[in-house]
Amino acid sequence: MPPHGHVIACKVTAENPDERFQPTSGGIQELTFRNTPNVWGFSIVGTSGGVHEFADSQFGHLFAWGETRVSSRRSLVLALKELSIRGDIRTTMEYLIQRLEMSAFRENQITTAWLDSLIAEKVAAESPPTDLAVTIEAVCRAHVHFTDRAELSQSASSMDSYHHWANL
Incomplete structure (x- = not known):
């Protein structure tokens, strides 16, 4: 073959x-x-x-x-x-x-x-420059932080909406 x-x-x-x-x-x-x-x-x-x-x-x-x-x-x-x-x-x-x-x-x-x-x-x-690696790490951490905050904010907003409709 x-x-x-x-x-x-x-x-x-x-x-x-x-x-x-x-x-x-x-x-x-x-x-x-x-x-x-x-x-x-x-x-x-x-x-x-x-x-x-x-x-x-x-x-x-x-x-x-x-x-x-x-x-x-x-x-x-x-x-x-x-x-x-x-x-x-x-x-x-x-x-x-x-x-x-x-x-x-x-x-x-x-x-x-x-x-x-x-x-x-x-x-x-x-090797990649050290400052580039540090910058990428900072951007990744910021992204995770803001994503978590956005999810919490959205979750809180959903709960407010639920309570509004539940109290009608």
């Missing part, structure tokens, strides 16, 4: 890509991943777990399937962007997203030496 579709996989590791993939260790406060019909992942560490300093730095895997290489790559990028890992460890998630988005990877113009050349050139992963 001929192959059907394409699969791209990546390792989920506790490594610092800016320091030549030096392993990192520490606790994990949040690890959230949602499997989809085209992406499957697993982790040997969960929330409130951690990566021990003498353990292997790989603690998970993601696999993305698609009818075409393009669709499997897109699914993997989306899964990596939705993957949430908060803790004391550094991961390669941003680094992987950037490599998957590079034109050389998208156009399948890579060899086994491609990644080694990027590492040698010290092409670093870019």
